[in-house]
Amino acid sequence: MVTGSDGKEHAELGKSPSPGLFREIRKALEGLWSLVVGLGVTGNQFYRPSVTVHYPRQTVDNLSTYRGPVELVPSDKDPGTSKCILCGMCVQTCPSGCIEIESHQEEEPDAPEAEGKAAAAGGEGAEGEKKAPPKKKKKIKVMDKYLLKFHLCSLCGQCVQVCPVSALRFSREVYLAGTSRSDFEFDLLARMRAQRRGGTGSNPGRGGSA
Amino acid sequence: MNVLGIHIAVELIQIVVAVVAFLAFIGVNVLVLVLMERKVAGRFQRRPGPYEVGPHGSLQTLADAVKMMAKELHTPRGADKVLFWAAPIVTFAPVVVSFMPLPFGPKYLTGWEVNLGVVLILAFSSLGVFGICLAGWSSNNKWSLIGAARAVAQSVAYEIPLLLSVLAIAFQVGSLNLTEITAGQGSWPWQWNVAVQPLAFFIFVVSMLGETNRAPFDLPEAESELTAGFHTEYSGMGFGLFFMAEYAAMVVVCSVGTVLFLGGWKGPVFDGPWWFLAKVYGLLFVMMWFRWTFPRVRFDQLLNINWKWLTPLALLNLLAVAFLVKVV
Numbered sequence: 001m002v003t004g005s006d007g008k009e010h011a012e013l014g015k016s017p018s019p020g021l022f023r024e025i026r027k028a029l030e031g032l033w034s035l036v037v038g039l040g041v042t043g044n045q046f047y048r049p050s051v052t053v054h055y056p057r058q059t060v061d062n063l064s065t066y067r068g069p070v071e072l073v074p075s076d077k078d079p080g081t082s083k084c085i086l087c088g089m090c091v092q093t094c095p096s097g098c099i100e101i102e103s104h105q106e107e108e109p110d111a112p113e114a115e116g117k118a119a120a121a122g123g124e125g126a127e128g129e130k131k132a133p134p135k136k137k138k139k140i141k142v143m144d145k146y147l148l149k150f151h152l153c154s155l156c157g158q159c160v161q162v163c164p165v166s167a168l169r170f171s172r173e174v175y176l177a178g179t180s181r182s183d184f185e186f187d188l189l190a191r192m193r194a195q196r197r198g199g200t201g202s203n204p205g206r207g208g209s210a
Numbered sequence: 211m212n213v214l215g216i217h218i219a220v221e222l223i224q225i226v227v228a229v230v231a232f233l234a235f236i237g238v239n240v241l242v243l244v245l246m247e248r249k250v251a252g253r254f255q256r257r258p259g260p261y262e263v264g265p266h267g268s269l270q271t272l273a274d275a276v277k278m279m280a281k282e283l284h285t286p287r288g289a290d291k292v293l294f295w296a297a298p299i300v301t302f303a304p305v306v307v308s309f310m311p312l313p314f315g316p317k318y319l320t321g322w323e324v325n326l327g328v329v330l331i332l333a334f335s336s337l338g339v340f341g342i343c344l345a346g347w348s349s350n351n352k353w354s355l356i357g358a359a360r361a362v363a364q365s366v367a368y369e370i371p372l373l374l375s376v377l378a379i380a381f382q383v384g385s386l387n388l389t390e391i392t393a394g395q396g397s398w399p400w401q402w403n404v405a406v407q408p409l410a411f412f413i414f415v416v417s418m419l420g421e422t423n424r425a426p427f428d429l430p431e432a433e434s435e436l437t438a439g440f441h442t443e444y445s446g447m448g449f450g451l452f453f454m455a456e457y458a459a460m461v462v463v464c465s466v467g468t469v470l471f472l473g474g475w476k477g478p479v480f481d482g483p484w485w486f487l488a489k490v491y492g493l494l495f496v497m498m499w500f501r502w503t504f505p506r507v508r509f510d511q512l513l514n515i516n517w518k519w520l521t522p523l524a525l526l527n528l529l530a531v532a533f534l535v536k537v538v
Binding site: 028035038039041042043045046048049050051052054 | 250252253254255256257258261499500502503504519
């Protein structure tokens with residue numbers, strides 16, 4: 001309505017017929033109409049519901065795709081131990097040098113209930129052959145600590161890719177906060193055990209900064 | 211002589227009371243408007259806006275105001291101290307005066323009955339530019355100076371179509387008294403002046419955006435180019451006064467638009483000040499809607515819109531109105 005009267009006024013002005021002026025008027029009216037269309041677009045948004053998640057009171061539910069700091073995968077047979085065979089590929093591959101593994105050697109127990117553990121830890125048998133122990137009993141490596149310096153980690157995921165037995169995976173640890181660098185030095189073995197015990201290992205810092 | 215003295219005294223007391231009342235009115239309105247602006251901005255972007263302070267963020271601006279008052283008033287090095295601190299006051303004070311002749315409702319809800327209400331408002335609202343100019347000059351800062359220069363060019367330009375569109379209404383009604391202009395309109399929308407003069411209303415709305423430095427004509431403070439334009443260097447309540455002046459000026463121009471074009475306090479079914487406030491806030495919402503829809507224009511575009519379109523249109527409109535009033 002406004003635009004209509006707008007045009008009429010100018011039609012009166014254009015007594016001297018110059019096509020340039022009419023073209024200008026048409027352009028201006030088209031421009032005005034585009035403004036109205038724009039108002040329509042934003043006005044439409046105004047009446048649609050807000051998409052904000054009110055964070056402390058609500059949380060999102062699509063955390064399954066989140067890639068947090070890596071964690072150890074528990075062994076299928078004995079959830080208290082890791083799938084890790086201590087091959088050291090992850091330590092070598094890590095471009096940031098943020099992984100350290102501490103382990104000790106132990107004689108393989110022949111008790112049948114520990115069979116699973118032995119199979120998991122020394123399944124490849126490569127270590128046993130190298131050592132060539134004089135006794136019949138093989139020596140196996142047992143993990144003491146799996147240290148992840150998360151403050152160095154760039155989350156590239158090469159350790160996860162290179163692991164031959166899929167003993168590493170990304171955690172879904174979203175709530176990670178600390179006030180010093182040492183808060184981000186995790187012992188993943190302790191974390192895994194803590195998670196198994198009570199499921200309280202939600203903060204890896206709690207399990208690891210030993 | 212004595213009678214005259216009493217008359218003057220009564221008038222003076224009335225004015226003082228009105229000024230104090232309007233200061234309170236401005237304070238409350240600014241608090242509400244800033245919250246409204248942020249909430250409306252949120253709605254347009256489909257987010258909640260301020261939410262944490264008070265229920266649904268309703269106390270956010272109050273908290274901001276307290277923070278602003280508690281802040282240090284810092285004078286930048288090399289600034290002209292007297293002008294620098296005079297500028298916010300020079301910007302804010304005329305806006306308060308502009309509220310005086312507005313008829314908020316029937317009878318007593320007018321601060322000061324003046325025959326030349328429209329002229330008073332236009333005169334004092336253009337004084338605000340003077341404050342902005344001072345602020346930009348005395349800050350000793352390039353952004354401020356550019357902002358001030360833009361503000362002056364823009365306000366001078368947009369005053370003309372604004373005045374011409376207001377004059378068209380004054381011609382039609384035959385008065386510059388805002389109360390009489392309201393009285394000349396009926397309660398229903400088709401009895402308002404906007405139905406008679408839609409073109410004048412359109413020109414008025416566009417130039418009121420330019421006059422109050424609101425988006426898409428917010429070049430004097432253009433955040434992305436001039437940090438904050440003319441008030442870059444101001445802290446605490448120095449900035450606060452500019453802020454209040456801006457929002458109060460918005461209320462003033464929307465009130466003038468309401469009185470001139472939308473029937474003032476007259477409305478369907480129940481006439482009264484509530485209609486006045488509802489219309490003013492309706493117009494303010496439209497201003498916010500514009501702000502969150504339209505991008506800022508370039509400076510040459512800004513002046514082209516004014517000199518090539520609004521001013522000739524307003525002149526033609528005025529001529530047509532004068533012709534019709536005289537002949538018909």
